[in-house]
Amino acid sequence: MRLAEAWRVALDALRANRLRSVLTMLGVVIGVAAVVALVGIGTGTKGQIEQQVEGLGSNLLLVVPGRLEAGSAPTASTMSLDDAEAVTRVVGDRDRVAVTVASGETIRAGSRSAFASMQGVLETTPSVFVRRLDRGAYLTRTDVTTGRRVAVLGAGTASALFGDRDPIGRQITISGVRFRVIGTFERLGQSLGVDRDSEVHVPVTAAQRLLGTDRIDGLAIRAPDRERINALASAVVATLSERHPDTDFSAVTQEQILGVLGDILGVLTGVLAAIAGISLLVGGVGVSNIMLVSVRERTKEIGLRKAVGARPRDIGVQFLLEAVLLTTIGGVLGMALGVTAALLVDGLTPVPATITWWSLALAFGVSAIVGIVFGVVPAQRAGRLDPVVALRTE
Amino acid sequence: MILADDISRSYDLDGVSVEALRGVSLTIEPTDYVAIVGASGSGKSTLMHLLGGLDRPTGGTLLIGGRDVATLNPAEMAKLRNETIGFVFQSFHLLARTTARDNVALPLVYRGVGRRERRARATAMLERVGLAHRLDHRPNQMSGGEQQRVAIARALVTDPSVLLADEPTGNLDTTTGQSVLGLLESLNAEGVAVVLVTHDRDVAARAHRQIVMRDGLIVDPSSSPSLNISPFPSAPDISDAEGDR
Numbered sequence: 256m257r258l259a260e261a262w263r264v265a266l267d268a269l270r271a272n273r274l275r276s277v278l279t280m281l282g283v284v285i286g287v288a289a290v291v292a293l294v295g296i297g298t299g300t301k302g303q304i305e306q307q308v309e310g311l312g313s314n315l316l317l318v319v320p321g322r323l324e325a326g327s328a329p330t331a332s333t334m335s336l337d338d339a340e341a342v343t344r345v346v347g348d349r350d351r352v353a354v355t356v357a358s359g360e361t362i363r364a365g366s367r368s369a370f371a372s373m374q375g376v377l378e379t380t381p382s383v384f385v386r387r388l389d390r391g392a393y394l395t396r397t398d399v400t401t402g403r404r405v406a407v408l409g410a411g412t413a414s415a416l417f418g419d420r421d422p423i424g425r426q427i428t429i430s431g432v433r434f435r436v437i438g439t440f441e442r443l444g445q446s447l448g449v450d451r452d453s454e455v456h457v458p459v460t461a462a463q464r465l466l467g468t469d470r471i472d473g474l475a476i477r478a479p480d481r482e483r484i485n486a487l488a489s490a491v492v493a494t495l496s497e498r499h500p501d502t503d504f505s506a507v508t509q510e511q512i513l514g515v516l517g518d519i520l521g522v523l524t525g526v527l528a529a530i531a532g533i534s535l536l537v538g539g540v541g542v543s544n545i546m547l548v549s550v551r552e553r554t555k556e557i558g559l560r561k562a563v564g565a566r567p568r569d570i571g572v573q574f575l576l577e578a579v580l581l582t583t584i585g586g587v588l589g590m591a592l593g594v595t596a597a598l599l600v601d602g603l604t605p606v607p608a609t610i611t612w613w614s615l616a617l618a619f620g621v622s623a624i625v626g627i628v629f630g631v632v633p634a635q636r637a638g639r640l641d642p643v644v645a646l647r648t649e
Numbered sequence: 650m651i652l653a654d655d656i657s658r659s660y661d662l663d664g665v666s667v668e669a670l671r672g673v674s675l676t677i678e679p680t681d682y683v684a685i686v687g688a689s690g691s692g693k694s695t696l697m698h699l700l701g702g703l704d705r706p707t708g709g710t711l712l713i714g715g716r717d718v719a720t721l722n723p724a725e726m727a728k729l730r731n732e733t734i735g736f737v738f739q740s741f742h743l744l745a746r747t748t749a750r751d752n753v754a755l756p757l758v759y760r761g762v763g764r765r766e767r768r769a770r771a772t773a774m775l776e777r778v779g780l781a782h783r784l785d786h787r788p789n790q791m792s793g794g795e796q797q798r799v800a801i802a803r804a805l806v807t808d809p810s811v812l813l814a815d816e817p818t819g820n821l822d823t824t825t826g827q828s829v830l831g832l833l834e835s836l837n838a839e840g841v842a843v844v845l846v847t848h849d850r851d852v853a854a855r856a857h858r859q860i861v862m863r864d865g866l867i868v869d870p871s872s873s874p875s876l877n878i879s880p881f882p883s884a885p886d887i888s889d890a891e892g893d894r
Binding site: 257260264267271555556558559560561562563564565566567568569641642643646 | 698701703704723724727728730731732736738742744746747755756758759760761764803807
């Protein structure tokens with residue numbers, strides 16, 4: 256029998272049992288769709304986070320007290336603005352050093368209130384991190400040196416406190432202390448479910464007075480270029496260790512953060528793909544099962560075909576093609592469904608999803624292979640049927 | 650055409666060897682019109698399966714179209730069936746959901762004949778059995794007699810030398826059965842050997858030659874009247890009491 260003929264026969268057989276073919280395919284459709292959609296969500300999330308980390312600015316070096324080890328709580332900081340000045344001397348450029356002292360505070364404006372992360376910062380923050388202003392201006396060096404009570408609001412905090420009104424020039428109170436709004440940030444959106452727009456930047460000196468401390472929580476340095484990051488990190492850590500002999504300091508680069516996040520998200524994507532792969536496998540078992548039923552049900556047909564001259568191979572190929580058709584058609588439908596689902600998730604929810612060619616290729620390839628693997632046993636069984644027995648079967 | 654020399658066929662049923670055929674010799678000539686008769690379990694169906702190359706003997710020599718079936722593998726047996734034998738079954742064995750023409754064309758599929766030629770030959774064959782008006786009908790849209798004619802057309806489409814018919818009139822009323830037999834006989838007149846397996850005394854009587862089976866052997870009705878050879882259900886019959894294998 257010619258192969259084209261075998262395809263037609265297989266297609267006819269599937270068409271003859273439409274409902275069963277569709278239900279069998281459904282297992283594969285769902286499996287492939289799950290692989291495509293879940294891998295898409297995994298990759299999309301990973302891409303978004305990498306983008307956000309990179310979007311902070313380039314060649315960043317973050318310096319925090321203590322050691323960055325999994326499972327350890329953050330170390331209480333003993334750093335002060337004096338340390339920041341010492342680091343600035345090492346770096347040689349004030350605009351490349353940012354500091355923060357942070358505290359979660361309830362911010363009030365008139366009758367409204369919002370919870371936000373209050374960050375005491377230097378005026379250098381926008382030149383170290385990438386932060387764009389929506390309105391107004393950022394803090395100035397004078398604001399910092401004089402400890403002026405002025406604030407720049409995150410987009411979320413601004414709209415929570417002022418709605419559509421222009422917040423510039425208005426009063427807010429943080430812990431009962433009044434600040435004047437001089438600017439608002441552009442909206443950043445969420446990252447890993449954390450709202451990054453709920454923050455208030457105030458001069459670090461004002462924040463320290465408000466919190467009754469002279470500590471700073473951490474330092475951020477923007478290195479002039481990638482090559483010098485590691486050298487700079489050692490120099491900064493050495494300087495700080497010299498000033499605080501009892502404390503360890505850690506300097507991490509964006510690449511290190513990305514590496515850790517990438518590992519975590521890679522594992523996440525892998526787990527999602529594995530779960531989806533299992534459902535694809537279950538779909539394959541379903542195909543195998545239905546093909547066995549089909550062989551049994553069509554024993555008489557097989558007997559007749561053999562009687563009129565079908566070789567064992569002809570029958571085997573026919574049933575194998577049926578299985579492969581089931582899974583490849585299911586695979587194509589599953590890809591369409593998976594892509595649709597991923598696009599819907601991407602468009603309608605905050606969860607990002609990116610369709611990757613490799614996941615499409617993988618899902619389709621696996622479904623085709625599943626068809627072959629799970630079709631072989633029923634096909635062999637059909638091919639080996641004794642024509643006399645097959646014809647006699649009722 | 651077909652030459653059987655002392656062929657036997659035993660089955661292994663749960664470790665017990667059952668002999669369905671115990672040494673049968675016969676010859677089918679190209680112009681033969683033979684009826685194989687016998688009670689249920691007499692071995693006549695087994696014999697027909699062997700003659701048609703659907704099965705192999707466990708003993709003896711069987712030549713179909715000059716080839717010893719013992720030397721053929723399943724694929725070669727399939728080819729032999731396709732080229733030499735046409736089968737007609739009691740229950741027609743047509744593919745449901747498939748048109749008469751495609752049913753008739755089925756054996757040509759396995760011969761590698763192209764679609765266009767298959768359809769042409771199937772159409773011609775359906776015309777020959779008087780079903781030119783039923784080309785695109787499906788089995789469930791046709792009467793039993795028409796279905797059996799389709800089956801006969803399918804058996805003939807490969808131009809076989811032997812037509813093996815297993816109770817071809819068994820599922821048909823008398824009139825329809827008569828016309829199907831008439832068709833087989835006219836084919837025989839055109840040079841196709843016809844081998845009928847039947848229970849029906851009247852059907853068997855129309856054949857040129859009768860082969861009577863009993864207990865896996867061919868018996869000669871004329872030479873052994875004491876056996877009370879009466880394989881037909883209509884007659885009082887001790888062999889019926891043996892029951893089925």
